[in-house]
Amino acid sequence: MASLQELQGRKGRVITDKDAREISRVEELSYDLKISEVMTRDVKTVSPEMPMSSVLEILRVNRISGTPVLENENLVGVLSIEDLVRCMEKNELHVPVHQYMSRAIVSVNAYDSVVKAIETFSTHRKGRLPVVDENGKLVGIITKGDITRGILSALQRDYHEEELRRYRASHLFEDITSDRTSLILRYDIKPRDYTNGGQASSYIKRALLRLGATPQLARQCGIAIYEAEMNLIIHTDHGGVIRVQIEPHRILMQTTDDGPGIADVDKALTPGWSTATQEVRDMGFGAGMGLVNIQRCVDKMTLDSSPGKGTKLLMEIILRPEERFKEIEDPETAP
């Protein structure tokens, strides 16, 4: 999107991978953001009968280079600084605005995407565009500057926030020196809390991504812990606890509960075997695939359970060399 790159002042710069990613997010934002979200609402307007000398004053005081012309609240024209220059050349500052204004109005709709304004700017070579609502009434004005500001602040809002968090978190293991560093996350899970089911897993997946886990690793852990979390919600008497221990070379996930426990562990591991109620099945769970799924996602799974006592499910993923969280290379020489 060349026009957007011009707006961003990126022209002529070597585009790195990081830039490319940001540009594509910028492009996405130009579709997502509505013109109404970035436009200026406080519009200085003039009337057709106003003398050109007053317009000169309005533009000068407000440091703007053009203004819409309104007659009975209807948009009838646009007056730009070029029109004013033409007028001054002829020494006609006393004549009314309608003699110099441009009647061919190019406007954009408030509910359109910002990309629409960008396209209009590049096809019509205008400095600003009046923004109208669905009834054609003027509701604001938009300049390229408004778009740049709007996109930058949106970028700051969502993207940079996440990037920053990720950047901070991904250096955690590097920044801390110990013989063995691990990060422990704990979540208390309530029984039958179907509405919030999966929330802990969602937090865990996000945490792993922020720490720098590959999407594949975060997905594997996410699926395994989500099945385990749903088991706590569906089957336990009093809920349970999820504990995730993240170390540079492995991830250890564990759920613990105090009952009812599993009568026949071997049977529970059989694909398709389930004790879930119809209510649970109606929600799409209880197909008897949970533990099978978990086994598929982790390197080692241990299920320890006895009726009346409770269940402990241990899941371990050993990270491949390229998946490991970065540590300081030699702790001996670290400050």
Add this chain to the structure above:
Amino acid sequence: MNVKELVEIVEGNVLNPQVSLKHELKGGCGADLMSDVLASVKPDAVLLTGLCNVQVVRTAQMADVRAIVFVRGKMPQPDTIELATREGIPLITSPFGMFELCGRLYRAGLSSLEDPVIN
């Protein structure tokens, strides 16, 4: 095919239009059992389902599903839509049934992202 193109093929309604529809879909998966989805779906798929509770969104999030189509005109509850919006997952409802929708998408060039489950 991206999500926007998919919406046209399924003649669907996007329930959370504030979410970006530019994500590229690598294939599809149709299921009503969430464990089946978790067991078989590869990343970057669209999920066709008749189930419409919050767990569908959670499942999608865990399995890196990029869009969800509710078959046969089913409408999820507001809390489901809200969660999907927060997580950036587009929700689409289509008047057609599962078989018809899978057919339409397959014919349009979208392949299956369902792994066979081998026990």
